[in-house]
Amino acid sequence: MGLQTQFNKFHKKINLTRQDQAYKNAREKDDSILEKIRESFKKEGHPIISDFIQGSLKTCTAIKSVDGDFDIDRAIVIDAEKAPDNPVDVKLIVLDVLEARGFKNATIKKPCVTADYASLNLHIDFPVYTKDGDKYKLAIGRKNSTSENRKWDNSDPNGLQEWVNDDRYHQKKWDVLTDVEFKQFRRVVQYLKRWRDEQYTSSSERKKVYSIGLTVMVKKSFCPSADDEGTPNDLLAIKDTVLCILSQSEFFIDLGDDKYDLIVKLPKSPHRDIFNDHGSTVATKLRNKFSTLTKKIIEVEIEKDLKKQCEILQKQFGVDFPIPEIDGGSSKAIYATSGVSSSSQGA
């Protein structure tokens, strides 16, 4: 049993999919609230033509949050021809439904309507889009925004997901990542998201290290690590990828006096800087934490004892990173996790 086995266990603990049992209640709430929103939009003359899950669940990079919260990013799409001129009008419809359904802190934010469902630890975002052909526009504006700050703004929600889900290898001019390497890329994103959650104790600081920002940085800097037989080495992949992020002048801009700025642009429309206006504090702190992470990984590489290796990693990734117990000598039969699988074998 090697270190990769511990990474596998860690990943199993933090990985979140929409099919997870832990997610069941959140999923049911999401489904029922969506149905209500659909009815209200129809009544108001803006029938919903489609909806989809956005964000990390769609790119298989979602993780279970440390405090047990669940996030849902549910996009709502209406026909551009049936959309009101004022984008805030449709957001108000969403707000009304959420408030009527017992959501707390329902708020219209600039890009979406957001609310919490306290008893389920559920945080939900509803961005609203219009669709004209294959062009999407996002409803921008708060409740009391002036007319200049309210608009239907060009957006490409599917493009961003497709970019993250593209199995090509950014570091090698879009050479194809193998299935093993691509799954490793997703895991590295998840590891770094959990690492962020553990390393930033202040929630206000943590919130500024956006998941999408980490995802874009990892995507652009990902350095896979697996042997020819397909056995991955996640430790090395994290180290190489973070070192690559740190060395890329595209992301961290040296401001002098050990201060840095961070620029990570959305790879798709509207191509804005994800960390815009957060100043050098976020950038410098993130850079320093990344440096610490790489140093700790090098310590792990030098250390030969598996238990001690895991202890170092647990301090970086939190308690979900398992420390192996001393082998008690008991063994149990291990079986394949699937029952039937079609095979390419013949003779």
Next chain:
Amino acid sequence: MILQYLREKGIECTRERNQSGYITITSSHTLNLEFSILIKGYIPHSSNFTELPLFMLCDRSKFGQLAHVGWKQGEKDEGNICAGSTDNLSLNFGKPELLYYDALIRAVETIKPCIIDPEENNKQILKEFEAHWIWQKSEHMNRIFCVSSFKKQIQELSVKLPVSQDAGGLSRQYMAWNNTNKDFNKIYTIQSSWDDTKRKLNGKACQISIDPQIHPPLREQNIAEWWEEQLLALNGETKRKLRQFSRRNRAKEFWIICTTTVENEVIWYAIKCSSPTKEKVPLCREKISKWVMEAWAVDVHSKEQLLPRSGANLDLSSQKVCLVGCGSVGSLIANALVGAGFQNLTFIDHDIFEIQNLYRHRLDMLSVSCDKVSALKYTFEFGHPWLRITALKDKLLSDSSKKEYLEADCIIVAIGSPTEEKYFDSFLSTENSNKAIIYTWLEGHSIGGHAVLVHPDSKGCLQCAYVDPETSLPSLNSNLNFFLPNQAFGKDIGGCGNLFLPYSQIDASQTANMAAKLAIEYLTGQIKKSVKISWKGKRNHAEKAGLKLSHRYYRFQKSLQELDLYNEECHVCNK
């Protein structure tokens, strides 16, 4: 140009065109103070020099018996110098002058030691005894087909006449048969040729081992005289036995078949003896005068001669291999094992041979609808004298199959079914059989093939090939595979029930050779641990079929290399 070049190199030479239109170059060479020779080189008719010039030693008759040089033919006193075969040389046909010069020097260097040193000449003559035997006759030498094996003791053989000179193959040859031949299988073709009722008995032969002091006869030397000299040189015990044989046997026709061992190679040659009246056979000097003797060449059929000469390994003849699965890959493994020299094989398969697999299977149309195992047994035993195949038309784990597994030195499983392979593996584990097992399979669409050897004395098992490299958990799909699992790999023609995995005989053959090689290397002690081996094909067929490939396919660069099978995460090896 050649002439000029030779002269530049200091070789005296002249050029002429003979009556047959050949251009010849005669060059003179001083070998030492005593010997100078003239060599005549015949320039090939084709002007492109893709073959060696023919070099003849002039004044051939004055050199007597000479190694590497033939005797004169026809009027000219010239003997052909054996300076190498065109097939084994790479010729610079663009530079004929260089080619001619180098070939000439080779010819001179070949014969020089034999001319200046009689001892070396004798040594070389003995080495090429067979050639000198054939040169004894200026015309074509007849050949007898001799089914026997080398023995130091005198052997009595029977000889039969050819069926007809017009017949093809063996039927047109005299055949000598050692009556102690008992180890052929019953199907083997040679037995039926010997038993052919049209083949009439000619007489007896005596097979004698003669020690290497012997010297081949000179050109056109009287063979009876030569034979008398050889009898003189034999040791007393052999002489006594031959005399006894002679006293007991009278005939009008008799054969002497001789064997001589030179540098661990056994040389075979024969003398046909004829007499107008029935006489005691000429195995002692007194009886020779009544006989006319003629030198014959021998086509020998013996295990010691045939197997090594055709690339088989005699060491494998006692090893027992059990082959489970006689599909396309299995049948070609069988082919490779038989060719390698295995003589004790068991084939297990419950299936019949269907026409759909005609082009990728070792069997042919004649075997369609027959049991695969029986048809393969017949096919291989027919062509291989010492081969014994046990054919079991049976299920993988029937009682008789289990018995065969336990008796085998090595088991090869070529059934292409991961489920059955693992089931089989678990059976052998519970039996503690401690056998070497090779599992082999290919993947469709020409993407590749694999074989694993589970060595009984080292870590590594079939389950090592089924550990998911990402999760370290057991998997239903082998980690050697080049395709990702859960795709539609089969093709169907005609709907359900007609699904098949597309692959060619080349794919099957490549896979089969890998597996057979593992068996040979294990049984000859060349592999001392559990290993895996794969070959990787091109991906064009797979891409056309829209199939996704595994990480291993993209990153694998060790085709046909033996790699450690043992997987640290294997739950069986690390119980």
